[in-house]
Amino acid sequence: MKILALNGPNLNLLGTREPEIYGYETLADIEAEMKATLPEIEIEFRQTNSEAELITWIGETRGLYDGIIINPAALTHTSLGLYDALKAVADEVPAVEVHLSNTHTREEIRHKSITAPACVGQIMGFKGFGYTLALRALAHSLKSS
16 A cells, blocks of 8 residues: 655644644654554655645555555645645545644634545644554545445
8 A cells, every 4th residue: 555645835834833733743753653663565755835746746646555644734724726626635635634723723724624534534633643544544545445
């Protein structure tokens, strides 16, 4: 099984950016934890601050990956393009959306996810551990289908 883990804008700043909200783990810490938890799953981890790059990466997943874990970050609430890209590959490459914070406890603008309806599920509020939960959920979903 091969999973693509995509990370959106400003997630390269994890560990130092508002740690009271996002935690002290870096993306490298989160990646290492995911790989240690389910070592039999191949995980490719990417981060970009570019919406266009995320859309391109999603569009290239068919035939290469079994699933996507995506933290679109702030693009969650604004990107119809990401929704369309996820929806376009969903029949072959299902996605799970993950967020470090519980967006429903934050500013109202963060309460609605445009991208979540294109995903098989959403996990939020568990900081870095949410990625491991997303990986487990996606692996379970893929094995069940």
